[in-house]
Amino acid sequence: MLNKKSVDDINVKGLRVLVRCDFNVPLQDGKITDENRLVAALPTIKKLIADGGKVILCSHLGKPKGEPKPELSLAPVVVRLSELLGQEVKFAADPEVVGPNARAAVEAMKDGDVILLENTRYRAEETKNEDNFSKELASLCDVFVNDAFGTAHRAHCSNVGVTKYVKTAVVGYLMQKEIDFLGNAVNNPKRPFVAILGGAKVSSKISVINNLLDKVDTLIIGGGMAYTFAKAQGKEVGKSLLEADYLDYANEMIKKAADKGVNLLLPVDTVVAKEFSNDAPSRVVEGSMEADEMGMDIGPKTREIFANAVKDAKTVVWNGPMGVFEMPNFAEGTIAVAKALADIDAITIIGGGDSAAAVNQLGFGDKMTHISTGGGASLEFLEGKELPGVAAANDK
Numbered sequence: 001m002l003n004k005k006s007v008d009d010i011n012v013k014g015l016r017v018l019v020r021c022d023f024n025v026p027l028q029d030g031k032i033t034d035e036n037r038l039v040a041a042l043p044t045i046k047k048l049i050a051d052g053g054k055v056i057l058c059s060h061l062g063k064p065k066g067e068p069k070p071e072l073s074l075a076p077v078v079v080r081l082s083e084l085l086g087q088e089v090k091f092a093a094d095p096e097v098v099g100p101n102a103r104a105a106v107e108a109m110k111d112g113d114v115i116l117l118e119n120t121r122y123r124a125e126e127t128k129n130e131d132n133f134s135k136e137l138a139s140l141c142d143v144f145v146n147d148a149f150g151t152a153h154r155a156h157c158s159n160v161g162v163t164k165y166v167k168t169a170v171v172g173y174l175m176q177k178e179i180d181f182l183g184n185a186v187n188n189p190k191r192p193f194v195a196i197l198g199g200a201k202v203s204s205k206i207s208v209i210n211n212l213l214d215k216v217d218t219l220i221i222g223g224g225m226a227y228t229f230a231k232a233q234g235k236e237v238g239k240s241l242l243e244a245d246y247l248d249y250a251n252e253m254i255k256k257a258a259d260k261g262v263n264l265l266l267p268v269d270t271v272v273a274k275e276f277s278n279d280a281p282s283r284v285v286e287g288s289m290e291a292d293e294m295g296m297d298i299g300p301k302t303r304e305i306f307a308n309a310v311k312d313a314k315t316v317v318w319n320g321p322m323g324v325f326e327m328p329n330f331a332e333g334t335i336a337v338a339k340a341l342a343d344i345d346a347i348t349i350i351g352g353g354d355s356a357a358a359v360n361q362l363g364f365g366d367k368m369t370h371i372s373t374g375g376g377a378s379l380e381f382l383e384g385k386e387l388p389g390v391a392a393a394n395d396k
Contacts, residue, residue, distance in 0.1 A: 002183040004393040005170040007044055007145055012053030014111055018141035019044065019172065020159045022148035022373060023059035023077045030076055036360075037150075038081055040373060044147045044172035045085065045114065052111040056140055057081075057089070058097075058120050058158050059148065066124025068095035078116050090115040097123055098136040106140050120158040127156055134161030147172025150374040152389030163392040171393045174373065179390060181370040182317075182381045185349050190314035191217055195382075196306070196337060198223030199320025199354065202246045207383040208319070213256050218263040218313070220306050222298045222322035222333060226267050229254070236288035238272070240295040265309055269299030271323065271330060278327035297323025298333035307340035316341055319351035319379060325358050334358050342367035351378040 021041045026033045048055045062072040078091040090113070092102035097118050105115045120126045125133035134157040138144070144166040146152075146159050152175070155161070163169040171179070185193070195212045197205055202225040212219055221229060224241035231237050232250035257264035272293040273280035284299045298306070310316055318341065322333030341348045342364045350356050350368050353375030359365055372378040380387060 002179050002187070003396045004176075004179065004390065005396050006176045007047055007170055007172055009396065010143065010168060010170055012048055012051050012143055015053055015142040016056060016106060016109070016140060017048050017053040017143045017145055018056045018058060018137060018162065018166070019048065019145045020148045021045075021057050021059045022150040022174075023057075023074060024061050024150060025077065027061075027071075027076060030071075032076055032080055035080060035084075037373060038077065038084060040174050041147060041172075042084060044145065044174060047173070048145070049085075049087075049112050049114065053143075054106070054109040054111060055114045056106060056117065057114065058117040058137070060121040060126070060151070060158070061119045062121075064119060064121050066121065066126070068118075068122045072119055074116060074119050081116065085114065087114065092117050094118055095122055097133075098140060102140065120156070123157070125157055127154070129155050129157055129161045131161065131164075133157040135165050137162045138165030141166060142168070144169040145172050146170075146389055146393060147174045148389065149175050149178040149372070149377055151377070152178075152374060152387040153377040153380040153385070155388035159389045160392045169393050171390070175390070177370065178372060178374065178378070178381075181347075181349050182351070182372060182378055185315050185317050185347065186211075186215060186382060186384065189215065190347060192313050193315045194218040194220065194310050194313040194317075196220040196222070196310075196316065196318040197225070197320055198322045198334075200224035200241055202228045202243050202250065205320070205379070206246075206249065207385075208379060209253050210256075211384040212382065213253065213260055213262055216262060218265065218309055219257065220265045220309060222267060222302070222306065222337075223320050224295075225320075226298070227295050229266050233266075236291070237295065238289040238291050238293040240289070263309070265305060267298045267302040268305065269301045270295045271297040271299055271332075273330075276324070278329050282329065296327070296330040303333055303336035307336055310340050310344055310346075313344060313346045315347045315349070316344070317349045317351060317382065318355050319353070319382065321354050321358050325354070335362055338362050338364045351375075351382060353378075
């Protein structure tokens with residue numbers, strides 16, 4: 001799965017190259033509020049321009065659900081992308097994505113030109129991976145490059161379907177980096193290998209916990225899902241997030257860790273409050289909480305234990321915050337983990353989503369080896385699943 005052809009294995013001079021990017025950026029009043037994804041796409045685009053390819057970019061944005069919604073147009077992306085690239089990016093504004101504007105623009109391209117198609121999810125066929133739209137996209141190009149890891153866990157027309165009709169399909173630099181870091185971390189890690197899992201639910205991380213217990217030396221569990229483990233061990237968790245259907249599963253995982261000799265670390269103390277609010281009075285509890293209390297963050301002893309557990313690690317993967325980190329008063333646990341990772345000499349990989357947001361907001365982004373651009377995709381990678389968007393590229 002991991003030995004894929006990349007943009008370095010092909011020469012696109014004079015060829016039409018369709019690049020699936022991840023330009024699913026946050027917009028507010030038509031302005032881009034975080035341009036990380038645009039910046040991350042630049043190396044691949046620049047390489048294809050330098051090689052003299054005719055570069056046709058496509059991406060989805062938000063969830064227009066198969067109809068043209070002006071507020072989800074990629075128009076704002078064109079403006080900013082042109083500035084970042086230092087050359088004009090033409091916008092093929094067809095509501096049907098592959099329409100007369102797109103065809104005319106591609107027809108008129110010279111080597112090194114760049115155009116951007118409209119939001120691929122304006123077409124209902126996109127998320128259903130239906131052939132007609134895949135063929136239309138393929139008809140625009142000679143070569144396909146997938147550089148959108150954020151959607152790699154989905155089989156859509158613009159990342160998987162199109163490869164049925166284009167002979168040469170390779171991955172871009174961003175995709176390659178994700179495969180290298182996440183793939184190697186899970187399949188061939190430098191040891192000790194520590195995984196830190198947080199976030200709200202055990203149910204969404206079941207297969208991840210199961211898969212990682214076969215690979216890691218230490219598994220740390222914090223965040224909302226820790227309360228299901230606490231309850232499974234006979235502690236009272238009050239009004240905390242609890243998935244009662246998963247108590248047996250939690251106990252099975254505790255047993256599996258013991259059988260495999262994996263060091264499984266769970267919180268020993270918790271910051272609790274009576275309401276879900278930043279200003280709610282809080283206290284630290286070891287053991288059981290009161291019936292009207294809920295866990296909001298890991299406690300000070302736990303922060304120290306977790307930080308110590310990563311000190312000698314050589315590979316660390318972190319997915320999911322330790323508490324309600326969007327409330328400053330309950331962000332301490334997440335901050336402590338981010339700081340601990342920033343201070344160690346190891347390969348540190350942040351698995352997308354909330355953990356990536358937390359690390360960036362807290363200013364530790366440049367201290368991490370790799371911050372994944374895909375939340376769901378990186379989770380499925382950690383589960384050991386094959387990602388359709390990766391699988392569709394040509395093997396070396």
